[in-house]
Amino acid sequence: MSDRMKKNFFKRLARRYVKGNISDKQKSLLEAYFDYGQSRDYNAPAEEDREGRILDRVNLLISSRENPPRSFIPYYWAAAALLVICMAALLTFKLGKSSPQPVSLLAVITKKGEKKKVVLPDGSVVIVNSESELHYSGNFDGPERKVDLVGEAYFDVVHDVRKPFIVHSKKMDIRVLGTLFNVRSYLGETTEASLIRGAIQIFLPASNKALVTLKPNEKFVLGSGVMLTPSKQLVSRGRDFIVTAPRPELASTPPRDIEWIHNRLSFDDQGFREVAVLLERWYNVTITIDNPNLLKYRFTGTFNDTGLIDILDALKTSQDFNYRKEGERINIY
Structure with a gap:
């Protein structure tokens, strides 16, 4: 059967469908024709050709109403339902064309004796210290801005109250809206977070409750047998962690924890x-x-x-x- 004969044949079936004068076998054949463009199990032609076929089916349905029957109202809904099906197929096709691509994961890796500076997708700035790794997504489209850190990094985070910034390390997570802080999380060593400006919350793995909330100039140290250095005073102590602050006479001196960035x-x-x-x-x-x-x-x-x-x-x-x-x-x- 030629393409023209096929086209005329399905036009006749469409008219009979609208009039309600169609057998079950003919109805199945017509529906199979309408579903043809939606199938993804065949070697599809160019996207423009597929879109054209769907539009042709919509036009076919509209043209079948050029001579409507006297009893119009009952068959109007059949035609409208079929039109909705066709438009849904076209919408599915359009959405399929514009579906988002998988987000790429990026990494900043430093060797011994090396430091790197990176600007994240939200504009936040991170300086990564020697022998460290920072992993993050190519965009921050989700509800959180999350990065993974092994080693040490200094963060200057852009404020966004709707989208918290999360630093994930092996032994703790840090949650922040916008602030300046340093994280140290080398494998086999104590895990530390030093806050310069703003506020951050410390979470232990698999916990939804903040362990502590740091204030500016406070330092959190996680590890067994943690000692208080002479330059620090104790703010609080818990199981396997302490929170410290500079002694009053040293409060105006630059924090030693971020000297490395200079x-x-x-x-x-x-x-x-x-x-x-x-x-x-x-x-x-x-x-x-x-x-x-x-x-x-x-x-x-x-x-x-x-x-x-x-x-x-x-x-x-x-x-x-x-x-x-x-x-x-x-x-x-």
């Missing part, structure tokens, strides 16, 4: 092992401490764009130890 390396009453880890990340070296007695040493200080050897020499003036440098390896004894 290329300043800072120690706040930290043990030799902690200091060694910081130096490894900062200068991309490997440090071994051969004498376990040296691990009891603690250091406080800030170094502004200083070389590794100069820092080691400065630390030697406060504690008794020696070191040997072989390429990218440092042995402390």
Whole structure:
């Protein structure tokens, strides 16, 4: 059967459908014709051709009403129902063409001795410290702006009361509307959050209730055996965590926790092992401490764009130890 004969045949069936004078077999054949363009189980032609076929079926139905029967009202609803079906098919086709594409996931990964700055889709700015990973979606279309962090990062978050910003790490989540804060969450180390401006809430995994709400200049430290450093005063203590604030005489000094974003390396009453880890990340070296007695040493200080050897020499003036440098390896004894 030629295309023209097929077209005339289905036109006649459509007219009989509107008049109500159609057999069940003919009705099934006509409905199968109308459903043809909606099927996705065949090798579909170009989208423009599919859209044209659906529009042709709508025009076919309208043309079938050029000579309406005397008993018009009962068949009007049949025609209207069929028209709705066709328009629904066209709408489905249109929506299918404009369906959103899967959102891409982005990552910022830094190596030892490296820092990176990134602007998120909402305009928030993040500085990612050495040996860290930040993962986030290519847009923030959902009810939350969520990022995943391993390592350390400094956040300057754009305020949006309708869409909270969530920082997810292995041991805690931070919820914020808009603020300035630092998160430290390296694997195998204490997890910390330091608030500079605004307010943030700390949640433990699988908990819907905030553990604490930090105020500006407060610091949250999660980990067993957490110690209070001399520069801090205790705000609150819980199971495996403490909240601290600077002592009054130090309240006006810049927080040591964010010195790194200004290329300043800072120690706040930290043990030799902690200091060694910081130096490894900062200068991309490997440090071994051969004498376990040296691990009891603690250091406080800030170094502004200083070389590794100069820092080691400065630390030697406060504690008794020696070191040997072989390429990218440092042995402390």
